[in-house]
Amino acid sequence: MADYYFQMKDLSVGYNGNSLIRDINIGINKGEIVTLIGPNGSGKSTILKSITRQLKVVGGNVFFDDTSLLKLPYKELASKMAVVLTDRIKTELMTCHDIVATGRYPYTGRLGILTQEDECLVEEAMQAVHAQELGNRDFNAISDGQKQRILLARAICQDPDVIVLDEPTSFLDVKYKLELLAILRQMAKEKGITVIMSLHEIDLAEKISDKVICVSGETIFAYGTPEMIFKEETIRSLYHIDNGYFDPVFGSIELPRPEGKPQIFVLSAGGSGIEVYRRLQKENIPFIAGILYPGDIDYQLARVLAMEVITEKPYCRMTEETYAWAAERMQTCEKVIFAGAEAGDMNQALFRLKEEAEKAGKLIEYQTSDRD
Numbered sequence: 001m002a003d004y005y006f007q008m009k010d011l012s013v014g015y016n017g018n019s020l021i022r023d024i025n026i027g028i029n030k031g032e033i034v035t036l037i038g039p040n041g042s043g044k045s046t047i048l049k050s051i052t053r054q055l056k057v058v059g060g061n062v063f064f065d066d067t068s069l070l071k072l073p074y075k076e077l078a079s080k081m082a083v084v085l086t087d088r089i090k091t092e093l094m095t096c097h098d099i100v101a102t103g104r105y106p107y108t109g110r111l112g113i114l115t116q117e118d119e120c121l122v123e124e125a126m127q128a129v130h131a132q133e134l135g136n137r138d139f140n141a142i143s144d145g146q147k148q149r150i151l152l153a154r155a156i157c158q159d160p161d162v163i164v165l166d167e168p169t170s171f172l173d174v175k176y177k178l179e180l181l182a183i184l185r186q187m188a189k190e191k192g193i194t195v196i197m198s199l200h201e202i203d204l205a206e207k208i209s210d211k212v213i214c215v216s217g218e219t220i221f222a223y224g225t226p227e228m229i230f231k232e233e234t235i236r237s238l239y240h241i242d243n244g245y246f247d248p249v250f251g252s253i254e255l256p257r258p259e260g261k262p263q264i265f266v267l268s269a270g271g272s273g274i275e276v277y278r279r280l281q282k283e284n285i286p287f288i289a290g291i292l293y294p295g296d297i298d299y300q301l302a303r304v305l306a307m308e309v310i311t312e313k314p315y316c317r318m319t320e321e322t323y324a325w326a327a328e329r330m331q332t333c334e335k336v337i338f339a340g341a342e343a344g345d346m347n348q349a350l351f352r353l354k355e356e357a358e359k360a361g362k363l364i365e366y367q368t369s370d371r372d
Helices: 044-051 074-080 096-107 116-128 144-157 174-191 202-208 232-239 274-282 297-305 320-331 348-359
Strands: 006-015 018-028 033-037 059-064 081-084 162-166 194-198 211-215 220-224 245-247 252-254 264-268 287-292 308-311 335-340 363-365
Touching: 006 044, 018 044, 018 059, 018 211, 018 220, 033 044, 033 174, 033 202, 044 162, 044 194, 044 211, 074 081, 074 096, 081 144, 096 116, 096 144, 116 144, 144 162, 144 174, 162 174, 174 194, 174 202, 220 232, 232 245, 245 297, 252 297, 264 274, 264 320, 264 348, 274 287, 274 297, 274 335, 287 297, 287 320, 287 348, 297 308, 308 320, 320 348, 335 348, 348 363
Parallel strands: 033 194, 033 211, 081 162, 162 194, 264 287, 264 335, 287 308, 335 363
Antiparallel strands: 006 018, 006 059, 211 220, 245 252
16 A cells, blocks of 8 residues: 555656756645745746656656556546646637536547536536636637636546646636635545645745645755745745745745834834835835734734844733833934834833833824724
């Protein structure tokens, strides 16, 4: 019995017998969603094309349970694996319905005649991607985003055990990206279909994936759960980021912080400072943030955007020492923005700083965009 449902063992991939990435050893369980991430040109598509036999592997093997995928007859492979690659398929005089119906060909006879059951599966697949209205449209006449949905419907119609997708969210707007990923999650969790795909949007990869493969260099850079992979240093190293930051809490890439002598001191708590931080960054105004607890959501963004963050130990009352340091740093700033906070026994120092700023004529009380 195989340890994994789908396994790449000592796999080497590349072109014309030359290895681009070697020693790939990845085991995937049934029903898992596994996402490849990495810089452009790192070899994500090469791996996907190799495990789907679009490219000849350079070395090693790929297994379904104990069966070598490389030895499966193509018709049997087509009944087990559906493929949606970025390469544009060329069709002549085929409707979207015709394209989706090709997903049933591994199950039809030589004439490719669809049964009533096949036709029902075609309709269900088109409904799943909200493309019923495209059925009679010429495939070549629809938008790239619509084509992506039709190709996904074809893959669903194929009723595979494994579905492989290369950048499936390309050409889709936000609504359809979310719908597509929701469909893939439903297929994985309800039908036990294994999903292997590449994504450029690392925030989506973090949210949808059970496992993540980081592709960079001649070997796999890292492999593990999203919790293991989406750490600041891992993502910075993977993408060679030296002109910004990856924020693991928000799952986002942040532009570099404004440099220079801080002009603004921001008083905030509980998320009230986030809008202020981003506005100051856009206006290229260096700032100090405080007094913040490391567990505060404001802290998570301030630490990458602020020139300095003044903090207090978690679960501790803000001390006189911390207050004195914040007051000293606040005096060096031209203005103080109070973004809002709920007063409590633990954060009285924050409101003392507000009073000091008001006495000095530096205080600006910020009204967020969602306040009346």
